[in-house]
Amino acid sequence: MRVGVRCCPLILCLALVSVFGLGEDLDRPLFGPPGSPIRLHESDPDLKKVLGFAEERYNRGSNAMHLRRVSRFVSATKQEIKAQTSLYRTNADVHFLKNIFISKLSNSDYNNSPLNEKSPLFVFSAWSCLFSLTFMLHNQDQFGPASEQPNMLEAQSTIQPSEESVELLGQFKEFMVRYNKVYSSQEEADMRLQIFHENLKTAEKLQSLDQGSAEYGVTKFSDLTEEEFRSTYLNPLLSQWTLHRPMKPAPTAKGPAPGSWDWRDHGAVSPVKNQGMCGSCWAFSVTGNIEGQWFLKNGTLLSLSEQELVDCDGVDQACRGGLPSNAYEAIEKLGGLETEMDYSYKGHKQTCDFTDRKVAAYINSSLEISKDEKDIAAWLAEKGPISVALNAFAMQFYRKGVSHPMKIFCNPWMIDHAVLLVGYGERNGIPFWAIKNSWGEDYGEEGYYYLYRGSNACGINKMCSSAVVN
Ligand SMILES: *[C@@H]1O[C@H](CO)[C@@H](O)[C@H](O)[C@H]1NC(C)=O
Numbered sequence: 001m002r003v004g005v006r007c008c009p010l011i012l013c014l015a016l017v018s019v020f021g022l023g024e025d026l027d028r029p030l031f032g033p034p035g036s037p038i039r040l041h042e043s044d045p046d047l048k049k050v051l052g053f054a055e056e057r058y059n060r061g062s063n064a065m066h067l068r069r070v071s072r073f074v075s076a077t078k079q080e081i082k083a084q085t086s087l088y089r090t091n092a093d094v095h096f097l098k099n100i101f102i103s104k105l106s107n108s109d110y111n112n113s114p115l116n117e118k119s120p121l122f123v124f125s126a127w128s129c130l131f132s133l134t135f136m137l138h139n140q141d142q143f144g145p146a147s148e149q150p151n152m153l154e155a156q157s158t159i160q161p162s163e164e165s166v167e168l169l170g171q172f173k174e175f176m177v178r179y180n181k182v183y184s185s186q187e188e189a190d191m192r193l194q195i196f197h198e199n200l201k202t203a204e205k206l207q208s209l210d211q212g213s214a215e216y217g218v219t220k221f222s223d224l225t226e227e228e229f230r231s232t233y234l235n236p237l238l239s240q241w242t243l244h245r246p247m248k249p250a251p252t253a254k255g256p257a258p259g260s261w262d263w264r265d266h267g268a269v270s271p272v273k274n275q276g277m278c279g280s281c282w283a284f285s286v287t288g289n290i291e292g293q294w295f296l297k298n299g300t301l302l303s304l305s306e307q308e309l310v311d312c313d314g315v316d317q318a319c320r321g322g323l324p325s326n327a328y329e330a331i332e333k334l335g336g337l338e339t340e341m342d343y344s345y346k347g348h349k350q351t352c353d354f355t356d357r358k359v360a361a362y363i364n365s366s367l368e369i370s371k372d373e374k375d376i377a378a379w380l381a382e383k384g385p386i387s388v389a390l391n392a393f394a395m396q397f398y399r400k401g402v403s404h405p406m407k408i409f410c411n412p413w414m415i416d417h418a419v420l421l422v423g424y425g426e427r428n429g430i431p432f433w434a435i436k437n438s439w440g441e442d443y444g445e446e447g448y449y450y451l452y453r454g455s456n457a458c459g460i461n462k463m464c465s466s467a468v469v470n
C-alpha cells in the first residue's frame with residue numbers, strides 16, 4: 001500500500017559518488033563556461049547513483065518510521081558547470097517506506113495529514129565531482145505547509161547553487177587532484193571538505209592580518225585539522241625547555257652581518273627533503289646543519305641520514321619529536337652520520353641499523369647560538385646554516401612571500417617545529433629569513449618558508465644551534 005503524506009517540497013542538494021577517475025586531465029580548465037542541461041534517461045547509471053545517494057542522504061538521521069524511498073522518477077537533467085563538475089537536477093516521487101513500525105505512527109506529520117493521492121515531489125540537485133564526496137548546498141529538510149509547495153519549475157529555480165559553493169567545491173577538487181588525495185569513504189570525504197572549508201577561513205584570517213607579503217591559502221595540509229597537523233608533522237617536545245641539554249654558547253661572529261646572505265648560492269645546502277607523516281623535523285634540522293658544517297670543513301656537500309637519528313638516537317622520540325641538542329650528542333656517541341643513500345629515510349621508527357664503517361660525516365661538539373637576530377645573521381654568514389625552531393601555526397597555510405603573522409597566531413613560547421636557517425635578506429623592503437623546511441618541494445616556495453626578520457617572529461630566535469666539526 002502506498003501511503004500518502006502531506007505534500008511538501010523537499011529540496012536536497014548533494015554530491016555524488018565519483019564517476020570519474022582521480023588524477024585525470026588537470027590541463028583542462030577547471031573553470032570553463034557551463035554547458036547546457038542534458039536530459040537524462042531513467043536508466044542512466046549516473047542517475048541511479050544520484051538517486052540512491054539522495055535517498056541515503058535524505059534518510060540519514062531519520063529513524064525507521066520516517067524512511068522514504070523514491071517511488072517514481074519524473075525527470076532529470078545534467079549540466080556540466082565546470083570541467084568534471086556536473087549538476088544533476090532531479091524530480092522524483094517519494095513515499096514512506098512501509099515498515100513494521102507504521103502502525104505505531106501517532107504523532108508524526110503523516111498522522112496529522114489527510115491521506116493524499118499525491119506523493120511529495122522530491123526535487124534536488126546533486127554535485128558530481130571527480131571524487132567521492134557528499135556536500136549539502138542547502139538545508140536538507142525543508143518541510144513546510146502544503147500551501148507553500150511551489151510547482152516543479154519554481155522549485156528548480158530555487159536550487160541554484162551559490163557562487164560560493166561552486167567556488168569551494170572547485171577549490172577542493174583542485175586540491176585533491178594536485179595533492180593526490182584519496183579518501184576511504186563518503187563520510188571521510190565529507191569531513192575533509194568541512195575541514196578544508198574551515199582551513200580556508202583560517203587562511204583568510206591569517207592573510208588579512210599578515211604584516212608581511214605572504215600569501216596564505218590552500219596547501220597540501222588543507223584537509224587536516226590543526227590538531228591532526230600538529231600531532232603528525234610538528235614536534236611538541238621543542239617547547240619543553242626542561243628537556244633541553246645545555247650546550248656551550250657559541251662565540252659571536254667576528255664581523256657584522258653582511259646585508260644579505262644565502263648558503264644556497266655557496267653550495268652548502270642539499271635539496272629539500274620530506275619528513276612525511278612523522279614528527280622528525282628535529283632530525284632534518286640537525287642533518288641540514290651538519291651537511292653545511294661538513295661542506296665548509298671538507299668541501300663536499302653530502303646528504304646525510306635522518307633515519308639513523310630516528311632509529312638510533314635513544315634519547316629523542318623518533319616520529320614523536322626530538323631536540324637538536326640531544327641529537328648532536330647522540331651523533332657524537334654513535335660516531336657520526338651515514339649518508340641518505342646508505343641509510344635512507346622510511347618515516348617510521350625501525351631497529352637501529354647503523355654501522356660505523358659507513359660513517360660519512362662526524363661532529364665533535366655542538367653550540368648554542370645567540371638569541372639576537374643580528375648576531376644570528378652574522379654567525380650564519382660566517383659559519384653556515386643554523387638549526388632553528390619556531391611556532392609553525394602559520395606554516396600550515398603558507399604559500400609564498402614573506403610571512404609575518406601577528407603574535408596571536410604565532411606565540412614565540414609555543415615552539416613546535418625545527419627547521420634550517422640558510423640565509424637572509426630583504427624583499428621589497430621587507431627583511432626575511434630564508435628557511436629550509438622538510439615538507440617536500442611542493443610546500444611553500446620550492447620547499448622554503450620565508451619569515452619576517454627583526455621582531456623575533458614566531459620565536460625564530462629561541463633555539464639556534466649548530467654542530468661543530470673540527
Ligand atoms: C673529505 O672527506 C672525504 C671522505 O671522508 C675524505 O676522503 C677527504 O679527504 C676529505 N677532504 C678534506 C678536504 O677534508
Ligand SMILES: *[C@@H]1O[C@H](CO)[C@@H](O)[C@H](O)[C@H]1NC(C)=O
Pocket residue numbers: 335362363364470
Ligand atoms: C673529531 O671527531 C672525530 C670523530 O669522532 C675524531 O676522529 C677527531 O679526532 C675529532 N677531532 C678533534 C679535534 O677532536
